[in-house]
Amino acid sequence: MATQHASLKRLRPPLSGFIVDGFNFCEADVRHYLLTHAHSDHTCGLHASFDLGTVYCSSVTARVLRATIGLPEKRITTIDVGQSIEVEGVQITALDAGHCPGSLMFLLEHLATGHTALHTGDMRASQDVREAVCAALLRRGLLRLCHRCNHSPSPTTSAIAATAAATAAAETTDAAASPSPLAVDVLYLDTTYSSPRWRFPPQPDALRCLAAVTAAELRREPRTLFVVGSYQVGKEKAIAAVARAAGGRALLSERRALSLKLCGLWDAELHTVDAADPQVRVHVMPLSAGVEAHEAMGALLQRHGERYAAVVTFRPTGWAYSKSDEAGLPKPWVEGAGSTRMYGVPYSEHSSWEELQAYTDTAHGVIQWERSLVVIASLQP
Numbered sequence: 001m002a003t004q005h006a007s008l009k010r011l012r013p014p015l016s017g018f019i020v021d022g023f024n025f026c027e028a029d030v031r032h033y034l035l036t037h038a039h040s041d042h043t044c045g046l047h048a049s050f051d052l053g054t055v056y057c058s059s060v061t062a063r064v065l066r067a068t069i070g071l072p073e074k075r076i077t078t079i080d081v082g083q084s085i086e087v088e089g090v091q092i093t094a095l096d097a098g099h100c101p102g103s104l105m106f107l108l109e110h111l112a113t114g115h116t117a118l119h120t121g122d123m124r125a126s127q128d129v130r131e132a133v134c135a136a137l138l139r140r141g142l143l144r145l146c147h148r149c150n151h152s153p154s155p156t157t158s159a160i161a162a163t164a165a166a167t168a169a170a171e172t173t174d175a176a177a178s179p180s181p182l183a184v185d186v187l188y189l190d191t192t193y194s195s196p197r198w199r200f201p202p203q204p205d206a207l208r209c210l211a212a213v214t215a216a217e218l219r220r221e222p223r224t225l226f227v228v229g230s231y232q233v234g235k236e237k238a239i240a241a242v243a244r245a246a247g248g249r250a251l252l253s254e255r256r257a258l259s260l261k262l263c264g265l266w267d268a269e270l271h272t273v274d275a276a277d278p279q280v281r282v283h284v285m286p287l288s289a290g291v292e293a294h295e296a297m298g299a300l301l302q303r304h305g306e307r308y309a310a311v312v313t314f315r316p317t318g319w320a321y322s323k324s325d326e327a328g329l330p331k332p333w334v335e336g337a338g339s340t341r342m343y344g345v346p347y348s349e350h351s352s353w354e355e356l357q358a359y360t361d362t363a364h365g366v367i368q369w370e371r372s373l374v375v376i377a378s379l380q381p
């Protein structure tokens, strides 16, 4: 969830010609608007007649914007993961944010001064994502060696890191004392969770948990309908994990199906918009919680009573994290004499605490922390 705060939207000089995810914070002297991804808390303020400048985003986000907001093609410049473009003396590189389809982080370099900033919107800083940041910083000469990533580098990172390590070893000056900047000068973190108490499992573990609970519920009651809570974009892996474990298809609204197609994730084996499809075992609905969720499950049972004997709802979100669940499968909240059952599963598309720590270390080259400025906004400390 993006914070709506001007200090995190317009970048600091000399990059103040750019606003990130800030269409409610447009200014007359800014013509360049970076957009990290298509979630509504980041696109808010953007509309079809937007004419204050250019929107820079990924191809996936651009397709979603054109289809849902009606933003004209001429207003959009696409930049995809690994690509760099130059805009008014600023080199912009797009990095994978690991959040939802098409989500980006932006590395900006002011070519005249060497000033650098890394803007992070919503992200899941998994090891892959961190290594890609490390590789980009190494490639741009902004980092000599990432001590964290170097422990288990990817092949690409490994080659770059090895070169950087050799260069660093050959130098006689102490890197920490070097006047040249290492890593980024300003790191913008617009993060949802920022506290040691948020320790989500890695996504693959959370997906295995969803599959295991689905299998266990089917053993308990073979005529179970599963509901997966989802946003308009995001949670696609959770939907697929439950559909596969249930051995059927997920029923989606036309609107949700369109977003899957725009993201290139539509799979006819796993998804359908046909409510009469006999393979439907999963419904995809907006995330709900509490008594309302049980009431919705009860209504589903009434509507489909001839086909299903129980409804199980999954809330795949970091907000569902509970330390007591770390030991095994999560416990359901059961109502209706066992016929409606709700599980919170900490499948998160945001970073856990350890990932956030490792990411900030990478972005600052570990030893350069005291030289860098970190601008943080967090909804949930």
Ligand SMILES: [Zn+2]
Pocket (backbone or CB within 6 Å): 001, 037, 039, 099, 100, 122
């Ligand atoms: Zn988001």
